[in-house]
Amino acid sequence: MTTENREEKEETCRVQGLLKLLSGKWKPELFHLATLAPLRFNSLMRRLKGINKQSLATALRELEDAELLEKSVISEKPLHIEYQLTEKGKSLIPVFQQLEKIM
Amino acid sequence: MTTENREEKEETCRVQGLLKLLSGKWKPELFHLATLAPLRFNSLMRRLKGINKQSLATALRELEDAELLEKSVISEKPLHIEYQLTEKGKSLIPVFQQLEKIM
DNA sequence: GCAATAAGTCAGAAAAAAATGACTACGGAA
């Protein structure tokens, strides 16, 4: 069996979607912040230095659509919205920790 | 301590570089193929359907620069080049396996 | 009622990533 032949067992990469979802200029850090505490839009605008509303809104929506984050309306003094990790989102935390060890 | 206050312990995301490296249109699948067997340029051109030389060359160089892949000249019949995972590259395999479970 | 805070949307511009097509360089076979 030559090295060339060994390459035959083709199979599409299933990780692609998740990597695409978590990549880009802001999403890795956004996800990381989400692992620490619930998040609010304007707070994120301040903490992700240099981001703009459009990009933040898009990133949040994509993570929400993928069910890694969920949105909830908090009925406190200034009525506001919080984003937090779903169970699926939390299941990614150990993966991130492993990645940190490798780098 | 309010939810807002809890967000204060800022810390940059260390995973960003690796996610950036492994994302993009072709790199996840390229890396995945690399986990299966050593790879050659023209074989990859055929297997990554729709890719072009430029993009493949760039992806390979980036993974090589990050020391996830290494290049070696094989002195066989038609002298050629093989790309294979480094030890650092191999350490990513279990991470990918974990990601696959989550999806 | 008027301004401020909170959480956005939208259209267009700029920047970054990916694709195209032509070209290069080397070794081996005919």
Place this chain on the structure above:
DNA sequence: TTCCGTAGTCATTTTTTTCTGACTTATTGC
């Protein structure tokens, strides 16, 4: 010496992503 396979590079175009600035909607404080 000419052609083929292998492994690319380079300049330019196209596509995708990100940014900018103006505008929106709802709630709250004065």
